[in-house]
Amino acid sequence: MSKNDENQQNGSLTSQERRTKMSSDNLLLSGFQDFLPERMLQRNALIATTRSCFEQFGFLAQDTPCLERAELLLGKYGEGEKLIYSFRDHGNRHVSLRYDLTVPLGRIIKTYADKISFPYRRYQVGMVWRADRPGKGRYREFMQMDADIIDDDSVLADVEILLLANYLMESLGAQAIVRFNCRQILDALVEVCGLSVDDGVNLMRVIDKFDKVGKSGVLAELKDAGFTTTVIEKVSAYLEIGGTNDEVLIGLADLLGSASSFQSGLKRVSAIINAIKGSGDQAANFRIDQTIARGLDYYTGVIFETTLVANSDFGSVCSGGRYDRLIKHPDGRQLPSIGLSIGIDRLFSAMESVDKAPSIKTTTQVFIVNFDDNAIAEYLKLAGELRRSGVTVEIFSRSAKLAKQMKVANSRNVPLVLLMGPDEMSQSQAVLKDMRTGVQQVIARSEITSAVLQMIDPK
Amino acid sequence: MSKNDENQQNGSLTSQERRTKMSSDNLLLSGFQDFLPERMLQRNALIATTRSCFEQFGFLAQDTPCLERAELLLGKYGEGEKLIYSFRDHGNRHVSLRYDLTVPLGRIIKTYADKISFPYRRYQVGMVWRADRPGKGRYREFMQMDADIIDDDSVLADVEILLLANYLMESLGAQAIVRFNCRQILDALVEVCGLSVDDGVNLMRVIDKFDKVGKSGVLAELKDAGFTTTVIEKVSAYLEIGGTNDEVLIGLADLLGSASSFQSGLKRVSAIINAIKGSGDQAANFRIDQTIARGLDYYTGVIFETTLVANSDFGSVCSGGRYDRLIKHPDGRQLPSIGLSIGIDRLFSAMESVDKAPSIKTTTQVFIVNFDDNAIAEYLKLAGELRRSGVTVEIFSRSAKLAKQMKVANSRNVPLVLLMGPDEMSQSQAVLKDMRTGVQQVIARSEITSAVLQMIDPK
Known part of the structure; x- marks a missing residue:
């Protein structure tokens, strides 16, 4: 059985369709939907x-x-x-x-x-x-x-x-x-x-x-x-x-x-x-x-x-x-x-x-940059505090270069990024960047959760 | 094809099973579930x-x-x-x-x-x-x-x-x-x-x-x-x-x-x-x-x-x-x-x-008793105010006797019942009964929404 028999039933394939057919092994049934x-x-x-x-x-x-x-x-x-x-x-x-x-x-x-x-x-x-x-x-x-x-x-x-x-x-x-x-x-x-x-x-x-x-x-x-x-x-x-x-x-x-x-x-x-x-x-x-x-x-x-x-x-x-x-x-x-x-x-x-579709792009609110695999316990601790306060958090799992991680954070549409490199760790603080405005600020470690809550849902 | 072939595959029916089979026309497939x-x-x-x-x-x-x-x-x-x-x-x-x-x-x-x-x-x-x-x-x-x-x-x-x-x-x-x-x-x-x-x-x-x-x-x-x-x-x-x-x-x-x-x-x-x-x-x-x-x-x-x-x-x-x-x-x-x-x-x-299943029994918070079919516009108005404040409301649609309606409200596990009969209507007030405690109070019409919100989620 052909994988694209739906198209074939409708006549010969267009060149675009043929390319799609050949370039991917798309098994999705016609008339059915995936939701990313x-x-x-x-x-x-x-x-x-x-x-x-x-x-x-x-x-x-x-x-x-x-x-x-x-x-x-x-x-x-x-x-x-x-x-x-x-x-x-x-x-x-x-x-x-x-x-x-x-x-x-x-x-x-x-x-x-x-x-x-x-x-x-x-x-x-x-x-x-x-x-x-x-x-x-x-x-x-x-x-x-x-x-x-x-x-x-x-x-x-x-x-x-x-x-x-x-x-x-x-x-x-x-x-x-x-x-x-x-x-x-x-x-x-x-x-x-x-x-x-x-x-x-x-x-x-x-x-x-x-x-x-x-x-x-x-x-x-x-x-x-x-x-x-x-x-x-x-x-x-x-x-x-x-x-x-x-x-x-x-x-x-x-x-x-x-x-x-x-x-x-x-x-x-x-x-x-x-x-x-x-x-x-x-x-x-x-x-x-x-x-x-x-x-x-x-x-x-x-x-x-x-x-x-x-x-x-x-x-x-x-x-x-x-x-x-x-x-x-x-x-x-x-x-x-x-x-x-x-x-x-x-x-x-x-x-x-009528341009009224919901515009929500992610449920993740905070993206924690991973500077150092040896610091993951600290990232997990911080994520745990935020999650227990109702905040949704992703810790990036690869210690890739900062620019790469910021690019990923951007592609994921997260509103907030937390940066806690060796310098910040040693001074018990973190940089909190608001991706919506580009504004970043230094926050004491003990104030992070309240600062995040404030930025997510300003009273 | 028999409707209860599952039972038949497992041998002859018990008398209980036979009664169930004969008393209902249960078409639910074996191994599948309904959720009331x-x-x-x-x-x-x-x-x-x-x-x-x-x-x-x-x-x-x-x-x-x-x-x-x-x-x-x-x-x-x-x-x-x-x-x-x-x-x-x-x-x-x-x-x-x-x-x-x-x-x-x-x-x-x-x-x-x-x-x-x-x-x-x-x-x-x-x-x-x-x-x-x-x-x-x-x-x-x-x-x-x-x-x-x-x-x-x-x-x-x-x-x-x-x-x-x-x-x-x-x-x-x-x-x-x-x-x-x-x-x-x-x-x-x-x-x-x-x-x-x-x-x-x-x-x-x-x-x-x-x-x-x-x-x-x-x-x-x-x-x-x-x-x-x-x-x-x-x-x-x-x-x-x-x-x-x-x-x-x-x-x-x-x-x-x-x-x-x-x-x-x-x-x-x-x-x-x-x-x-x-x-x-x-x-x-x-x-x-x-x-x-x-x-x-x-x-x-x-x-x-x-x-x-x-x-x-x-x-x-x-x-x-x-x-x-x-x-x-x-x-x-x-x-x-x-x-x-x-x-x-x-x-x-x-x-x-381990007795930890959620104990929630209904999503409806307020049940409005229907005293008089001619009052439905007023009940709808009240329900509209409550619903727009986030409260979930059922208006009982039959003008049955009060005792019957209270019995229904009870069977539905609603926490609050609102009673607005001719007397209450003429005095612009309602009786609000808390079904969890049995306590009822007279509330001015203009205060009903805030009273309900307070009783649902006491601050």
């Missing part, structure tokens, strides 16, 4: 912020295995099923790498319902696998971060998930709009169009492309699909509704008010808007958007997408909705649920697109 | 402490995919190879779930050598998979935490890895002994026994069982394996050496001083001991133990194991050593390296065995 420290740090910073937001909203961490019995996943993902990594394990069990974190959540509820206190607010951060064609920002192994509230049909749960999406973007320092809709409003459109359930689903699939193809694109596709002029006119009117949240609701009532499902949708959306207004959060960040459709075989109530103000073309970075028929209690009850999902790689790309 | 929030929190606390220790020693985080090309892993693990999960992916590539974090590290060095500043101190936390027979504390999917220094043959690197093992156990609040040996001392024993390389490897495999079977067990097994009386006598004398580190070194010199490899081992071990003594760390936590052998086809210098003082029977919770011939630079050089590895599940069991 600098990118890992940025990624970890995003994950830490997200986890912290989840926890601030009262969600608790949960985990499930990466491998599941294939029978758990089969029949759950429709077209997606062909992207599931499946194989026979050593015991001839048919097993699969998890495709998302929601189906395993369903298994958790089924297995441990008696141990869980409902409503169950859990979050999970974990890799999922999809044998999709790799592309820019599209990987075969990627990290999902999900927060869900299980067994909760309240307006409060809807609002908290929407507020969480906004709070997360705020915590990441990016301005975003949470655009939401409600399944019952879409149902009302299907109803006033006089469509069957199947035709309704097809209609929604086309409307869901509105962000990408615009109104004319949607209407053209509907025409191609054989929808009647009456339907196309109603959809056109539907897509044209806009303005403030109140204006949108009035527009929707004019068009859909006669449909039986409209009132329940309107009631829910109004309650959500009122709660958001009263909560003190920036109500302007939340917008009713009747063009959002999302997976209709899945969601049953509120649905939403979050887009960056500075780059709405990027698409949604955090989305989800209410799914009241997916999770079952072992006693047979369907548990009304709502959740949101974030793909960390997508979020990372989005933050980069 | 309480255990997840304890596990996360252990991981966070370990990560923090790694970072304090100047190690930076790195990550690699869970799936690798099988050709990377094949031929690297000897007998272990049959435990690798392998399959053909959708592109007919032969792929494997990673078996450890060291072989992927080797790939990283090979692929990105030009982007890495050496010595490279990296740590990695990640799942690995082994299709082993599941047992108490033995899983097929488990988390490894590795810290390694690549391209560094210094005594300092040896010492830092040993100090890190000690520092980690100290940070976890458990007293432990870091027992270490050196490959050259074992080589010297093989030499004075006059054994071939192959016989030497077999000898070491038996000696490595010393912790489990004791001296008489080792000698009996050597006899069964056909080793001569002379060899058995020398091994007996070798195993009897004990006392302080200095006494052990004198005993080893008496027995092995004539062997050519002994002096280099002695020199290295002495340098390590001197550096540890001078570092100010508790030197008593480090002990030369000539009975430690570990994988001889792998390690080339220092080798070590860490055992709990309160439960040495548990075996090693953190181990590793120097491996100078495993990692290659793309220019062909072997990069001298040393590292340590911790299995989180094993560490967790060990901490539990």
